[in-house]
Amino acid sequence: MKYFYIRQYLPIALLFAAFSSTAQSGVTNSKPIPGFTDKTSVAQLQAEADFDKNISAENIGNTIRTLAAKPHPIGSAAGKAVAEKIAASFKQYGFEVKTEVFQVLFPTPKVRELELTAPTTYKAVLKEPALKEDGTSGQDGQLPTYNAWGADGDVMGELVYVNYGLPADYEQLERMGIDVKGRIVIAKYGRSWRGIKPKLAQEHGAIGCIIYSDPRDDGYFQGDVYPKGAFKNEWGVQRGSVMDMVIYPGDPLTPNIGATDTAKRLDRFKAPNLLKIPVLPVSYHDAKPLLEALQGPVAPEDWRGALPITYHVGPGRARVHLRVESDWKLRPCYNVIATLPGSLYPNEWVIRGNHHDAWVNGAADPISGLASLMEEAKAIGELVKTGWRPRRTLVYCAWDGEEPGLLGSTEWVEQHAEELQNKAVAYINTDGNGRGFLEAGGSHALEPLIEDISKVITDPQTNVSLFDRRRANDLVNASGINAKKEILAKRTLSLSALGSGSDYSAFLQHLGIPSLNLSFGGEDAGGEYHSIYDSYDYFVRFKDPGFQYGVALSKTAGRAALRLANAEILPFNFRNLFNAVNGYVSELMTLTDQMREATLVENQVIRSRAYKLAADPTLVYNAPKVKEEVPYLDFSPLQNALRDFEKISKQAGDSLTRLVNNSTDHGPLNKLLYQAEQQLLVSKGLPGRPWYKHTLYAPGFYTGYGVKTLPGIREAIEQRKWEQAQQQINVAADAIQQLSDQLYLAAKLAG
């Protein structure tokens, strides 16, 4: 109770004593871990201490070196070998291991050509050079630079520069009177998930899409380039998927079902999340001659990058020829599933996972996250040797085919959906790791679990707790006095909400299984992502040189798994979830009000002809048009649902706290708790994308990885679909009411 006490009653100034302490494990020893009895808490803390001793930085480093030794994308022999190595290790640690194979579509490039044909000619290199400083950079078996899932195509046309290729950019193009129809666009990486760029280009009639890394965002502007420094050199290219994952992830031919040998498959040309236009990623070396050749208006100031040129938008004399062709084959997808059955509740699964496939060698992405996961499994194996057993089943997973679109995890989740909704307590993901600050996202009922853990693990560099170091960083980077005051006044940890971009997506957003995504970062910035330079040599110089954050990640994610596996009463705190949802609803109400006022004022400005009058008459300019006014939405169903949810979440919380030392079987109660988040699912899914069923969390339709909370409502508002917004308010209110009902049952059961 110490933190709580300090938080509530001491004057601000005394709070800072806490910063001078190291992690509070000594203190925490004196009070039980939430969800544990006084007695099991002591045992648990002992197990955690033993677990910590079994985590070895050196071993994590060895795992990274070994598994990142060769390029190992899905479908490659090396990829299969990696899966086999992982399976063998899990076996060695004492887990039961099964490799589940799916047959998934995965295109690999056959033809990639890009040339400027006018006013001068330039043929793009499309190749990252091997470097003597990077031992694996010259290996065979590298997938060439490409964007998986771009359509086959051979197109030629005028080039248009579209900034990041986002909705606001196309509005700006319209202001300038520039249309991309029948043209080829070149967009910068950044500000959205990459797949949004060709999707929007296609929506606007473009016939091809080039994506490049501007040195402003990912190159010399950020710091010295590889191999001198960590940042992207002029040849570096970010590979990556451009499947429209916000419709659904996984094998595009088998939505909602596992891509087994016999699964019924869609015709690839009818898969709704595949593009119709070719796409190619290029380096800034290759982009420069193209951008330099553009004419037309000078790009708006915030569109300009760090190439030593004047950025023009086009179109005009600059014409390009783009040709892409892929080998569209089904490939085996090897998911390694390692199980350590629970002693008491074998049918309650705590699932821990990350992928093993990489675009190339993938020392950071995914191996650094996977190495910590395997180190946990190894350490748990050691505990088992001493007679320790988890009360619930631990399931450690290594997914294949995450890079092209979360293929392995999604197919597995779809295949085992019913069983998972019945048994899965939580899913914990760790996709890549580096030096810096704890980054934690996930289901908000798990906030206190991660907060407690972050306060007992010491940051490897500063000797304060992970919590304190992260809070210091939040404090320093908070913009504005009010934000700083808020952080100063608070001693709790906030989880970010999860969008997409890693293997938690199907667990959380398709099945409603409480999920966490954990990593460290912030002091490991660089340009290696999805390039041949994401190597062991790079990793030990720039990401996590002594693997100490690998150790910290094992301790953090491992503790989360162990506490979930062993708690008497599962440490879900729905008051935290209430606070999060309540905050999101407030945001949406404010957003609607602000849009209403902004629309009113903006329409006045438009009607005043100010845009036309202020524009430079020597340039083309189309003034914006007036927009429909924003109606008042009825938020009351949501507000009423929240009022009930607040009450019941408090009541349930109190009951559970009282109950923990009661020696009855908490099985039925716990099941109500871990299935609570499933109540937030809606069977019809989100508007236009039924695969996504969670009413609280989804990747943004026009942002990609970036989360939209209360997505049904929020995106309807953002897209000015007022009727849909109102309908989605009602849907979310029902879901929250369902969750309250579930908690009511739990509270009742708790007595």
Place this chain on the structure above:
Amino acid sequence: MKYFYIRQYLPIALLFAAFSSTAQSGVTNSKPIPGFTDKTSVAQLQAEADFDKNISAENIGNTIRTLAAKPHPIGSAAGKAVAEKIAASFKQYGFEVKTEVFQVLFPTPKVRELELTAPTTYKAVLKEPALKEDGTSGQDGQLPTYNAWGADGDVMGELVYVNYGLPADYEQLERMGIDVKGRIVIAKYGRSWRGIKPKLAQEHGAIGCIIYSDPRDDGYFQGDVYPKGAFKNEWGVQRGSVMDMVIYPGDPLTPNIGATDTAKRLDRFKAPNLLKIPVLPVSYHDAKPLLEALQGPVAPEDWRGALPITYHVGPGRARVHLRVESDWKLRPCYNVIATLPGSLYPNEWVIRGNHHDAWVNGAADPISGLASLMEEAKAIGELVKTGWRPRRTLVYCAWDGEEPGLLGSTEWVEQHAEELQNKAVAYINTDGNGRGFLEAGGSHALEPLIEDISKVITDPQTNVSLFDRRRANDLVNASGINAKKEILAKRTLSLSALGSGSDYSAFLQHLGIPSLNLSFGGEDAGGEYHSIYDSYDYFVRFKDPGFQYGVALSKTAGRAALRLANAEILPFNFRNLFNAVNGYVSELMTLTDQMREATLVENQVIRSRAYKLAADPTLVYNAPKVKEEVPYLDFSPLQNALRDFEKISKQAGDSLTRLVNNSTDHGPLNKLLYQAEQQLLVSKGLPGRPWYKHTLYAPGFYTGYGVKTLPGIREAIEQRKWEQAQQQINVAADAIQQLSDQLYLAAKLAG
């Protein structure tokens, strides 16, 4: 009364009808001009219409071509010839002309050397090439690229990059543990007047200062470079003065007195506004090898420019050798003073001026502003031929030596201080002109005068009034809904407050003579400023192709001069001044409160050790130190003085409006009015810079050209000198009280 009526009573939506109208001259005809009787108003409008007819775009173009035909800095034969040409023209227009010569110090470069000596060598070019597209760019007589008033010096040392070289940049350097003592700094042009950069470098112990134009701010990042486009090419260099003008402008050897042949002069090495270290401006071509050679930490993100390099701060291996030597000579400074005596009040002077000296050819700076001024004189001369005479004396001036430090105007003002404080009604300046929007700064009692004028002159490109076009631009560029709402709700024009950077400075800030500075711009951006490319060829392509904004400037400034010359009762409105001062006082109170809270919170953050904990332990980092808390200041003397001022300004305004058709001699009343602003002077001047006597307007001590309003108070607060802030509050309160007393006399006289 039309505008007022609309402003007060019509619903917002109807306001926008106004935007569809052209300038309202027809409407305004029907009501008298403020300060005129019904009858004289008609005559005045007729004179203005005749005046307009005499303004010729072609002639303005000819003047620009003629006067910018050769490089003509102060002290050059060509400069003398330009003065003679101007004098001859004024004579031809019917003015009495006198050329007043002062002897002022003006250093010209003898030696300029800059080389990188380690780790590689590079010798700076320091020369702008002639271009075939620019007819005057290869002429003899160009002053080489240099910063006048930098000390002679021959220094060698490690290089440090200091961003813009401003106080916050040195704080940031301290965070990084980097000291410039004994080193040579390289700073970017921009964000402050250039002289601030070497001044701060010197304050921090640097032994030399290089200033360069980064292409981010002034080069290819902004647009196509010259001669293809308007922006600075890699060789272009901004010349300019680095005299510490915020101490005092004018001849550094003769502060407060005219630099006549016999004036008592300071020893140059004792002049408090001259530097002790050498300074040199360079192109981005010359800066690149230097910046590229720097080691040390990567520059903070907002320090980085648009060169294709990683910006490092240094110090380290990069060493430079800088050698500068000037010819420190007294030179004749030719001020051309053309007078048209007033028919009724010859001892009341309406002064109109701009400089004629240029760093090189100066087609835009200053000739475009001067050409409009001369066109006005010509047009007024034509009026005189028809029998028209101004009631007050018009004094048209062309100053020499503005570029090195407002030499000509300042010496003239100092020489004639007493007479000017007795006779000068107002000073109207127009330093350079281009295409775009009306930019108007000055004494706030003249706001309604400029507002009225801006509503009757038509913008050359859009066919609406200058006022409406400027308002449209303000509206479109206002950041945030509230700012837009404010502009939508308002039909008045705001003058910006004047800092320094042109010849109004001595009139306004040394003598308290009401001043205006007028120009057009915003659609004429480019990189020609103070370079050999500020030429006629450049001007007609990029600044004001058809000279139509030259015409608009003549009409605007000419009308202001004519209305001030002929009004029955001078059109000063002190309620506008009250509103401005009242706004500034509110700002200062808010600023103090915000600083108090920010200091409190920031000190908590510092005491929490968050800065240290959040910092990357692999880099040097010095956490900021706690600051003294901000006391509560007693603003009540100022508030009380403002309360009185509000009352009396309203009362005086009402009396004057009633009085205008009364046929008494308004001479004594007008004198009280035009001397009113002098009541805001304080004889001791501002803290540390007694030459600046205006309590309301001054250039910022650490910004240069940029204005600080209520500077004594504001800078004391910014510099956390709390006792001085309190004392300056009292000083300003007394000054405002004095102004109220003067208005009380005026109101009394008005009856």
